[in-house]
Amino acid sequence: MKLAIFGAGMIVKDFLTMISDVPNVHLKAILGVAADVPTMSELAQKYNIPKIYTNLDACLTDPEIDTVYIGLPNFLHYSYAKQSLYAGKNVIVEKPFVLTQDQGKELAQIAEDKDLIVVEAANNQYLNNFKQIKEDLPKLGQLKIIDCNYSQFSHRYDAFKKGRILPAFDPQKGGGALMDLNIYNIHFVTGLLGAPEKVHYYANVARGIDTSGMLILEYSGIKVVCTGAKDCAAPVRTTIEGENGNIQIMGPVNILEKFDETVSGKTKKIDQRIHQHRMFQEFVAFTKMIDTHDTEEAKKRMAHSLVVLGVVDAALKDAGIKLG
Missing domain, CATH: 3.30.360.10 (Dihydrodipicolinate Reductase; domain 2)
Structure with a gap:
């Protein structure tokens, strides 16, 4: 899994303390707004993240990225996930997945149409x-x-x-x-x-x-x-x-x-x-899903998120x- 991280807040900082323990995850980039650059620079240096982006389109056109992890505020989950799926990236979204079931169903359908994986980081x-x-x-x-x-x-x-x-x-x-x-x-x-x-x-x-x-x-x-x-x-x-x-x-x-x-x-x-x-265990599962392109497991997990x-x-x- 070649991963871009969206966000530089508390959840992303917590995620970064663990992700090196998950096999086959390669951190490729981190994305945030201009005000996040000092924080992103520190995180990039500490965790060996090679690229920093403040422009979503530039990040999503990076061929070295196949998956994005969205650790942004709740109201941004839907729009960023949708743009990422349309750009051909697999998507992992922090909880809550999106704000409504209709938004969730739409993202699930886009992922199915584009043969991609979208999952919620519902760790429990x-x-x-x-x-x-x-x-x-x-x-x-x-x-x-x-x-x-x-x-x-x-x-x-x-x-x-x-x-x-x-x-x-x-x-x-x-x-x-x-x-x-x-x-x-x-x-x-x-x-x-x-x-x-x-x-x-x-x-x-x-x-x-x-x-x-x-x-x-x-x-x-x-x-x-x-x-x-x-x-x-x-x-x-x-x-x-x-x-x-x-x-x-x-x-x-x-x-x-x-x-x-x-x-x-x-x-x-x-x-x-x-x-x-x-x-840890959810990202082991996500990495396996994405590396083996296990869309059936992803759909099973999405069914739970829609409930x-x-x-x-x-x-x-x-x-x-x-x-x-």
Whole structure:
């Protein structure tokens, strides 16, 4: 995989600490705006990235690049992914994939028409601990309750209250608690159970954006609560409860360091990680998909992302929130 990185923010900096551990990834370029050049220069030097671009067209016409990783703000994902696909590049997009299911379907169709791969970096779907939880669910018997809480006070919230609207709280830029923290919970739950039968979103809304909220997903015989908050904080944890036992995860489901599994009164601690960084396994999978041109696996992963976006569409509509 010959990769160009789009962005120079926190997620890209985190990604770069890990990517050298992934076999067969060759960093070819980094793209950002003119104001990012000092940061991009530092990153390029530190991680041996040979080219720096501030012009998208110039980057996309570079023949040494076959794939782009989009680590830009949420509202830019769709347009940059679309242009990259039309330029003949495979595309990896950070979560949330795009802002609506219709946008996601359009990108999936373009990728199919052009015989390219487009995937969302929904990392928890690739983690060994997630796969183990999915495998172990039948041990819990009939599931009854899933409760996910990802609440983390944002250092941008005080500015927001004073009227300074940064991207994390800007509805025009795809901000809000649902699209930031709660999206991990949605990926986790739908990755286990598929699409819900009903969706309700009870959000705390200010200036047109959800600063926190409780997402209720209903399945046959199972009730799910996904809480995401950027205006307050609490212990981050997830519980899955069934008639025969439960699973408890302390910490975010996008990291999933370990979990406790209790069945018939007996508890064991489980940790199947193969790497300390949460993004490692997804990029191993992406590299394999792209190097072997496994479009069927990519379509399978995209089907999951579209389920997530269907939940997002329904939740935002229920709460009366419009993004973009």
